[in-house]
Amino acid sequence: MKKNFSGTLALDLGNTNTVIVFQDEKGNDSVLIEIPGITSSPGVVPTAVWFEGNENMARIGVSALKKKNCSNSELYFHSNFKRLIGNNIERKNEKILNPMESGEKFFQILWENMPQELDIKRLVLTAPIDTYKGYRKWLINLCKDFPINEIALIDEPTAAGIGINVPLGSKIMIIDIGGSTIDMSIIKTQGGEGKAAPIAELLKFQGRDVSAISKQKIRCAEIISKAGSKIGGKDIDQWIVNYFLPANQDERNLSKAEKLKFKFSEPGIKSERRYLISLFTAENEEKEFFISKEIFEKILIENKFFSHLNSLLKDLLNEARGNFCKKEDLNSVILVGGGTQITLIKQWITNEITGIEIKSPPPIESIAVGALAMTPGVKIKDILTKGVSIELFNKREQKHFWHPIFFKGQTWPTEKPFELILQASKDGQNIFEIIIGETKKKKNFDIIFEDGLPKLSEFQNEEEVIKWDKKPLRINLKNGCKIGEDGLKLYFRIENDSSLYIKWQGIDEKELGEFNLGYIL
Numbered sequence: 001m002k003k004n005f006s007g008t009l010a011l012d013l014g015n016t017n018t019v020i021v022f023q024d025e026k027g028n029d030s031v032l033i034e035i036p037g038i039t040s041s042p043g044v045v046p047t048a049v050w051f052e053g054n055e056n057m058a059r060i061g062v063s064a065l066k067k068k069n070c071s072n073s074e075l076y077f078h079s080n081f082k083r084l085i086g087n088n089i090e091r092k093n094e095k096i097l098n099p100m101e102s103g104e105k106f107f108q109i110l111w112e113n114m115p116q117e118l119d120i121k122r123l124v125l126t127a128p129i130d131t132y133k134g135y136r137k138w139l140i141n142l143c144k145d146f147p148i149n150e151i152a153l154i155d156e157p158t159a160a161g162i163g164i165n166v167p168l169g170s171k172i173m174i175i176d177i178g179g180s181t182i183d184m185s186i187i188k189t190q191g192g193e194g195k196a197a198p199i200a201e202l203l204k205f206q207g208r209d210v211s212a213i214s215k216q217k218i219r220c221a222e223i224i225s226k227a228g229s230k231i232g233g234k235d236i237d238q239w240i241v242n243y244f245l246p247a248n249q250d251e252r253n254l255s256k257a258e259k260l261k262f263k264f265s266e267p268g269i270k271s272e273r274r275y276l277i278s279l280f281t282a283e284n285e286e287k288e289f290f291i292s293k294e295i296f297e298k299i300l301i302e303n304k305f306f307s308h309l310n311s312l313l314k315d316l317l318n319e320a321r322g323n324f325c326k327k328e329d330l331n332s333v334i335l336v337g338g339g340t341q342i343t344l345i346k347q348w349i350t351n352e353i354t355g356i357e358i359k360s361p362p363p364i365e366s367i368a369v370g371a372l373a374m375t376p377g378v379k380i381k382d383i384l385t386k387g388v389s390i391e392l393f394n395k396r397e398q399k400h401f402w403h404p405i406f407f408k409g410q411t412w413p414t415e416k417p418f419e420l421i422l423q424a425s426k427d428g429q430n431i432f433e434i435i436i437g438e439t440k441k442k443k444n445f446d447i448i449f450e451d452g453l454p455k456l457s458e459f460q461n462e463e464e465v466i467k468w469d470k471k472p473l474r475i476n477l478k479n480g481c482k483i484g485e486d487g488l489k490l491y492f493r494i495e496n497d498s499s500l501y502i503k504w505q506g507i508d509e510k511e512l513g514e515f516n517l518g519y520i521l
Contacts, residue, residue, distance in 0.1 A: 006119040009033075011110075012126045012156070013103070015082045016179030016232065018045040020110070022118060035113050037063045045110065049078040049102050060109045069251050078102040080180055086127075086134025100138055107142060122150040125203075129155045129187065129223055140203055151203045157187045160334050166359070170331035171224065173316075173356075175349060177339025182309070183228040184316045186325060190222075225319035227312045231305075233339045236261055239303045240296070244289045245279055253279045264296045265341040271297075297344045306348055313352060332357040384408050388492075388500065388520055389465050391435040393425045395484070402437055402465040405492050412498065412520075417491040421507075424481035432488050434473040434502065436517055437465040473515055475504055494520060 007025040012018065020033045020043055032043025038061035039045050050064040051057065052072075059067060068077050075096055084099035097105060114120070123146070127135045132155055143151050157174055166172055168189055176183040240257035241248050256277055263275065274290040281287050300306065317327060333353050339345060340360065349358060389402040405418050422432055481487035489505040503514040 005031075005117055006121055008122040008124055009114075009118070009120045010124040010126075012159075013082050013106075014047055014178065015080055015181055016047055016234070018047045018106070018110070019043050020045065022120075025121060033115065033118075035061070035110075035115070037061070038110070038113055040065075047079060047082060047106065049081075049097070049106050049109075050076055051078065051097055051102075051105055052076050053096055058105060058109055060106050065251075078105075083128070083131075083181070085138050086131035086136070103138070104142055111146065120148055122152065123148050124152045124154065126156045126159055127153055129157055129185075136203075143203055153203055157185065158189055160336060166332055166334070171325060171329050173330055173333045173353070174336060175333065175340055176336040177232060177345065178337040179233045181228060181230055181232050182312060182339070183226075184312050185226045186224040186316060186320045186330070188222045188224060224323050224325045225316050227316040227319070229308065229312060231308060233258070233261065233337075236300065236305070236339070239299050240291070241279065243291075243295070243299050244277070245281060245287075248279070248282065250280050260291060261296070261342070262338070264293045265338070265343065267343070269293050269343075293343075300342075300344060309345075309348060310352070327353070327356070330356050332359050335360045384412060384494075384520065386520065387439040387465075389437050389439070390420070390490075391437065391467070392422075395425055405436075406494065406520075408439060412494040413496050414494045417493040417503070420490045420492070421486050422488040422490065424483050424485050424487045427483045428480035429483075429487065430477040430480040432475045432477070434475065434490075434517070435467065436470075436472075436500070437467045438520065439465055468518065470518055473502065473517060475513070477506070477512075 005022065005024060008023045010019075010021045010023070010030075012021075017040075020035075020039075021030045022033055023030045033039070034042050035045070040062050045061040046065050048060065048064040048068070050059040050067040064077065067073065070076075075094070078095055078097055081099035081102040085103050095102075123143075125139055125143075127139065136153060139153065157172075160174060166189065171186060171188045173184070173186050176185075234254070237254045237257040238249065240260065241250075241253045245253070256279065260275060260277060263269070271294045272292060274292045276288060277291050278286050278288050320326070333349065333356055335341075335346075335349065335358065340349070346360075384406055387404055387408045388406040389404050391400050392403045393400050403420070405420070406412075406414070475488065477487065486507050489507065491503045491505075493501050493503075495501060498519050500517045500520050501514065502517055504512050506512055
């Protein structure tokens with residue numbers, strides 16, 4: 001790795017594995033970080049903590065896993081704590097650290113062991129969507145003393161979608177088969193046509209805590225349905241060992257089984273080819289067995305793994321239908337977690353979810369890389385307190401109406417202009433008049449009286465658009481247009497000083513002019 005590597009660190013805390021990815025501020029390439037004694041492979045840290053109450057005995061990652069079988073591990077070894085952070089359901093905890101303390105200790109030791117050559121300018125964190133608010137609150141307290149000036153937060157499903165270029169506003173299914181859990185969810189990402197795109201939320205900026213004062217609105221993906229269970233890759237490892245040595249839970253054997261599982265996930269492995277696996281018996285003697293891809297898949301079937309997947313998928317789709325989302329409404333299926341790379345599981349997904357694009361990004365780092373993609377130059381943005389519209393003419397109804405350009409709640413300055421194509425409303429038209437309006441800052445509500453008491457009505461009035469008290473811009477074309485014919489392309493954008501700019505082109509995309517329409521605030 002280069003010396004003095006400046007840029008952004010993305011940290012995706014997982015229930016089984018945590019991923020750390022770094023991106024140079026001068027380039028687009030992301031690098032999986034290795035830390036001796038902590039990472040199990042480049043960028044991957046087992047989410048585990050060993051803590052005896054003495055700071056010198058605190059360990060994380062691979063070093064913590066090595067202590068798992070030691071005495072008092074039920075007290076000192078901490079894992080599977082991520083899903084309990086931000087969760088209001090109290091669980092009995094007999095360990096020396098509670099879930100939030102485990103997470104804090106994990107972050108602290110990980111940060112202290114980051115490679116010295118990394119100059120971390122910005123930290124990007126991910127959060128689970130189902131416990132986002134509680135998890136966010138925990139992260140804010142955790143990051144107060146972090147020696148870094150800029151910290152941003154994004155929800156995991158949005159990061160996964162953005163990272164592989166799923167269109168904004170899409171409904172997507174995410175299947176995540178990790179080490180300890182299976183999580184299936186159908187979510188709708190923020191944004192889309194005419195709507196504000198998702199942005200990372202800043203928790204810290206220029207060294208200051210801005211989580212409470214930032215004008216950025218928290219915009220997470222919307223959960224449509226969710227299903228899951230506490231079955232995962234570690235259970236598959238145990239099934240492999242049990243096939244040869246029933247009830248044997250030796251950590252050394254599970255590690256060997258895991259490596260074979262990954263081997264059988266590689267493409268091109270012949271079904272009948274046999275592999276040697278040497279396992280430790282209860283008497284601590286090594287015994288050799290042979291296993292093939294065919295036997296591995298038989299183990300999955302005999303342990304009713306696919307019956308379990310079918311049940312979860314059925315529950316997921318049933319709940320989605322109750323929320324007016326059918327399978328046909330899905331834009332794509334995203335596969336996350338190492339378990340989704342197993343050939344037979346991929347085949348099951350393809351057979352059960354037909355007609356929908358299946359995206360299979362790198363299973364481990366996909367969310368972290370997606371978070372990096374969302375934050376190449378994250379900064380505090382303001383939000384519109386009023387919507388902005390343009391007046392258009394409806395030929396069929398023969399009346400004018402307001403067409404939204406920017407909605408209240410969108411961030412500015414804008415990153416991409418809003419494009420609009422105007423058609424001629426009469427033959428020979430060569431003048432287009434641009435009339436702009438804005439919504440009131442506060443929305444009026446219908447009030448009804450029941451028994452003499454005022455109450456809000458069930459339905460609310462549409463927001464009223466007020467025409468700008470400015471002379472409309474008149475755009476002149478050299479050649480007139482026929483009625484109903486595309487005549488002009490408009491591009492609207494909001495600059496740093498809150499001014500609304502319009503640029504216009506002919507249909508031949510020849511640039512004709514640009515004008516500052518005025519301030520939106």
